[in-house]
Amino acid sequence: LAKTTQPISMDSYEGQEVNITCSHNNIATNDYITWYQQFPSQGPRFIIQGYKTKVTNEVASLFIPADRKSSTLSLPRVSLSDTAVYYCLVGANNQGGKLIFGQGTELSVKP
Amino acid sequence: GAVVSQHPSRVICKSGTSVKIECRSLDFQATTMFWYRQFPKQSLMLMATSNEGSKATYEQGVEKDKFLINHASLTLSTLTVTSAHPEDSSFYICSARPPEEGSEAFFGQGTRLTVV
Numbered sequence: 001l002a003k004t005t006q007p008i009s010m011d012s013y014e015g016q017e018v019n020i021t022c023s024h025n026n027i028a029t030n031d032y033i034t035w036y037q038q039f040p041s042q043g044p045r046f047i048i049q050g051y052k053t054k055v056t057n058e059v060a061s062l063f064i065p066a067d068r069k070s071s072t073l074s075l076p077r078v079s080l081s082d083t084a085v086y087y088c089l090v091g092a093n094n095q096g097g098k099l100i101f102g103q104g105t106e107l108s109v110k111p
Numbered sequence: 112g113a114v115v116s117q118h119p120s121r122v123i124c125k126s127g128t129s130v131k132i133e134c135r136s137l138d139f140q141a142t143t144m145f146w147y148r149q150f151p152k153q154s155l156m157l158m159a160t161s162n163e164g165s166k167a168t169y170e171q172g173v174e175k176d177k178f179l180i181n182h183a184s185l186t187l188s189t190l191t192v193t194s195a196h197p198e199d200s201s202f203y204i205c206s207a208r209p210p211e212e213g214s215e216a217f218f219g220q221g222t223r224l225t226v227v
Contacts, residue, residue, distance in 0.1 A: 034215060043117075043204045043218035044155070087154070095208050096143045099216055101155040 004088045004102040011108050018075045020105050022088030025069045032093040033064060033071045038085045038104070047086070048073065049093075075107075083109045114138060115207050117219030124195055124226055132190045132222045134161075134205030140185035141207035146178075149202040149221075161188040161205075195226040 005023040012018045024033070032051050036044035048055055048062045050071070055062040061074040075082060085104040091097045114137040124130045134144055142163045147155040159180055160168040167180035177199075179191040188207075192199050202223055208216040 036218075041202065041221065041223065043115075043206075043221045046215045046217070049213075049215050093213055095141060095210055096160075097208070097216075098145065098157065098160065099206070100157055101147075103154050 006105045009106045013110050015077050018078050020073045023070050024090045027068050027090050031090045034089050035073045036087045078109045080109050115217040115219045117222050121223040129193045134188045134219055136186045136207045139209040144188040144207045146190050147204045197226045200226045
């Protein structure tokens with residue numbers, strides 16, 4: 001299973017755009033890239049998923065270069081409530097596809 | 112959207128007793144579910160893959176006789192921590208993915224286990 005590497009922590013201020021980059025050099029052909037958000041004492045919550053190029057939804061954008069060896073989660077105009085741990089995962093996109101968590105990025109948004 | 116629900120959300124038990132945690136997929140059938148454990152300030156660690164109608168697959172280093180997994184139906188998997196000890200105190204989380212192609216995995220709200 002592809003291993004992911006992310007910055008351990010990041011700081012930002014309210015209203016700023018935050019970009020978190022994840023490295024996954026040995027991503028497999030059938031792997032998807034998925035980002036989750038976790039608040040303390042809660043299960044992870046899905047943010048966005050993609051396979052290649054760019055994906056955008058109502059909360060974030062995901063940029064994936066052509067070689068797919070990295071991806072960048074972009075959070076526009078963060079607020080205090082975006083303070084959380086963000087995990088980048090790669091894996092097969094089927095019911096039996098394991099998701100192995102890396103260390104995640106602890107994002108702290110300050111006023 | 113799809114929901115995965117865990118019960119209980121928190122439990123306190125005495126050393127030596129067993130605790131059962133339930134994980135349900137509320138609006139989809141899941142032939143596979145996953146169990147994770149998370150210690151404070153750490154990431155989620157995959158413990159095992161729960162397979163409906165067959166034995167669970169455990170990750171390396173996870174004691175299968177200690178953490179019993181039963182996936183008796185397509186919407187329910189249970190994790191039983193047997194003969195619990197204080198070091199088993201942790202946050203246990205399950206996940207499952209709907210069968211539709213491209214679906215993301217959903218996670219339960221987690222179960223905080225405290226062994227005293």
